[in-house]
Amino acid sequence: MKTDVAYNQLVDMERRQEANRKAQINCRCAIALVTVAVVLLAATALYIVLTLRVSSSHPAPSSSLHPPRRESCSDPCKIVLVESIPEGLEFNSSTTHPTIFKAWLNLMGEARSSIDIASFYWSLTNKDTGTHEPTANQGETILNTLADLSGKLSVRIAVNTPQGSQPQGDLRLLNNSGADIRTVNMKELTSGVLHTKFWVVDKKHIYIGSANMDWRSLTQVKELGAVVYNCSCLAADLGKIFEAYWLLGDSESIPSPWPSSFATLYNKDTPLQLPLNSTPSSVYLSSSPPSFCAAGRTPDLQSILSVMEDAESFIYIAVMNYLPTMEFSHPKRYWADIDTQLRRVGYEKRVKVRLLISCWASTKPVMFSFLKSLASVYDPKSGLDIQVRLFVVPASPKQKEIPFARVNHNKYMVTDKIAYIGTSNWSGDYFVSTAGSALVVNQTASVSPEPTVQSQLRAVFERDWDSNYSTPVAQHFNHKHLC
Numbered sequence: 001m002k003t004d005v006a007y008n009q010l011v012d013m014e015r016r017q018e019a020n021r022k023a024q025i026n027c028r029c030a031i032a033l034v035t036v037a038v039v040l041l042a043a044t045a046l047y048i049v050l051t052l053r054v055s056s057s058h059p060a061p062s063s064s065l066h067p068p069r070r071e072s073c074s075d076p077c078k079i080v081l082v083e084s085i086p087e088g089l090e091f092n093s094s095t096t097h098p099t100i101f102k103a104w105l106n107l108m109g110e111a112r113s114s115i116d117i118a119s120f121y122w123s124l125t126n127k128d129t130g131t132h133e134p135t136a137n138q139g140e141t142i143l144n145t146l147a148d149l150s151g152k153l154s155v156r157i158a159v160n161t162p163q164g165s166q167p168q169g170d171l172r173l174l175n176n177s178g179a180d181i182r183t184v185n186m187k188e189l190t191s192g193v194l195h196t197k198f199w200v201v202d203k204k205h206i207y208i209g210s211a212n213m214d215w216r217s218l219t220q221v222k223e224l225g226a227v228v229y230n231c232s233c234l235a236a237d238l239g240k241i242f243e244a245y246w247l248l249g250d251s252e253s254i255p256s257p258w259p260s261s262f263a264t265l266y267n268k269d270t271p272l273q274l275p276l277n278s279t280p281s282s283v284y285l286s287s288s289p290p291s292f293c294a295a296g297r298t299p300d301l302q303s304i305l306s307v308m309e310d311a312e313s314f315i316y317i318a319v320m321n322y323l324p325t326m327e328f329s330h331p332k333r334y335w336a337d338i339d340t341q342l343r344r345v346g347y348e349k350r351v352k353v354r355l356l357i358s359c360w361a362s363t364k365p366v367m368f369s370f371l372k373s374l375a376s377v378y379d380p381k382s383g384l385d386i387q388v389r390l391f392v393v394p395a396s397p398k399q400k401e402i403p404f405a406r407v408n409h410n411k412y413m414v415t416d417k418i419a420y421i422g423t424s425n426w427s428g429d430y431f432v433s434t435a436g437s438a439l440v441v442n443q444t445a446s447v448s449p450e451p452t453v454q455s456q457l458r459a460v461f462e463r464d465w466d467s468n469y470s471t472p473v474a475q476h477f478n479h480k481h482l483c
């Protein structure tokens with residue numbers, strides 16, 4: 001996972017990204033013109049349609065030749081938050097959600113024609129980890145079910161090019177079973193990794209979230225994601241991000257600009273309007289790194305900063321790692337875009353900020369220094385209210401033997417307005433060189449009695465924040481005793 005990025009490479013990368021951004025701005029102007037033209041055309045078409053008294057049908061699925069017209073979506077989209085709660089963890093709370101294991105099984109059960117999976121690495125069996133854990137059975141079930149389907153329908157897997165010691169047994173099995181696999185050489189392309197984790201099924205259902213294709217992500221690591229069923233408009237848009245990885249799997253360079261078939265009209269400024277659980281919602285998907293964003297796509301960092309900017313009363317964040325640095329760069333580099341935004345909105349808008357960060361044996365000690373600094377922005381008398389807690393997943397002696405497990409791996413943010421469900425750790429690398437993506441849901445206009453995604457995510461955060469697995473970061477706090 002460590003990547004060595006030389007300083008001048010980084011500077012170079014940033015320059016290229018700046019150029020890309022400018023190109024994107026130009027593209028956006030072009031799109032605006034095209035949109036005007038399309039609207040005129042659409043009006044003409046509508047006139048003809050009305051004249052002929054032909055009733056218009058379902059919104060056209062996005063064609064690969066033309067960017068979709070921006071219109072609302074009438075699919076009966078159903079969104080469900082899903083979680084993996086590690087073995088033995090118990091909350092004194094009624095907030096529970098279906099498991100990610102169940103969600104993946106459901107998705108495979110629904111699949112009729114295709115399953116596309118974007119993934120970091122595959123390690124779904126005891127064999128891969130050299131363990132004898134009964135709790136690996138869920139991962140093994142997922143792998144076997146997917147292998148069965150691979151012979152029957154189109155199964156495509158985009159995966160980060162496996163590095164040296166990474167297990168490859170699962171990928172070999174799937175390949176031999178008929179799945180189509182492409183490895184994306186992120187190390188060469190961006191000096192990063194493909195860290196995204198999502199599924200697109202039948203171009204209709206999607207899953208996105210923190211869980212890797214790893215048996216531990218189902219039973220030994222705490223994860224959060226979302227499944228959206230019966231939602232071809234959103235699935236078509238996530239499909240474009242998948243197609244970008246798919247193309248890169250066969251390519252040694254990143255297209256610039258991206259062909260128009262990868263462009264989207266759904267972003268932070270013009271989100272997709274659709275009903276989610278019968279509640280009017282606006283939704284978009286963000287992506288990183290910026291060089292992977294075709295015209296119209298909001299880069300993941302811009303998405304995070306704008307969600308924070310839009311908050312009026314609170315911002316709750318649950319991420320595994322939080323660092324105002326480039327975690328994997330040599331020489332060291334400071335990277336404070338997110339950190340500065342939090343302090344700024346905390347100060348200027350008196351927004352209440354809560355960060356729930358993970359603490360485990362592999363946490364880098366420097367993270368605690370930066371978290372203490374952030375937590376010191378607390379003085380209720382002056383309206384400063386930033387608080388930080390560390391979440392520890394306890395482990396029995398037996399559980400301690402499972403490598404890289406027993407940790408809170410969540411990557412989400414919830415504000416008084418928005419639910420943001422992502423796949424990235426929060427340090428600079430994940431927004432500059434690593435491929436990740438996020439689902440951003442806005443249901444502020446909701447008048448429906450159904451709980452919004454935002455309120456469900458808030459309840460998850462509050463359950464974890466108030467649980468006895470979380471501990472405030474204090475100035476003299478010593479993490480060695482905690483994790």
Ligand SMILES: *[C@@H]1O[C@H](CO)[C@@H](O)[C@H](O)[C@H]1NC(C)=O
Nearest residue numbers: 090091092093094466467468
């Ligand atoms: C569980 O929560 C209820 C209601 O919040 C509280 O009364 C009870 O004491 C809690 N139990 C434990 C074991 O913390």
Ligand SMILES: *[C@@H]1O[C@H](CO)[C@@H](O)[C@H](O)[C@H]1NC(C)=O
Nearest residue numbers: 171172175176180181182183
């Ligand atoms: C899949 O199998 C084919 C044929 O056996 C082989 O050429 C290809 O390299 C394999 N792909 C992966 C990703 O293992």
Ligand SMILES: *[C@@H]1O[C@H](CO)[C@@H](O)[C@H](O)[C@H]1NC(C)=O
Nearest residue numbers: 076077078079228229230231
């Ligand atoms: C998706 O739509 C189908 C057909 O209308 C329906 O049978 C199914 O229950 C829906 N799935 C979900 C999860 O709502």
Ligand SMILES: *[C@@H]1O[C@H](CO)[C@@H](O)[C@H](O)[C@H]1NC(C)=O
Nearest residue numbers: 001120212320321409423425
């Ligand atoms: C998040 O960061 C940790 C620690 O650096 C790393 O081990 C992990 O691979 C990263 N991402 C994932 C898998 O979400």
Ligand SMILES: *[C@@H]1O[C@H](CO)[C@@H](O)[C@H](O)[C@H]1NC(C)=O
Nearest residue numbers: 282307310417418442444445
């Ligand atoms: C959320 O939606 C409301 C109402 O549709 C809109 O006013 C607001 O700007 C949106 N917020 C964001 C961050 O998109």
Ligand SMILES: *[C@@H]1O[C@H](CO)[C@@H](O)[C@H](O)[C@H]1NC(C)=O
Nearest residue numbers: 090092392394467468469470
């Ligand atoms: C949390 O509380 C429960 C019930 O009171 C207790 O059994 C458990 O050991 C506690 N966990 C921790 C990490 O303190």
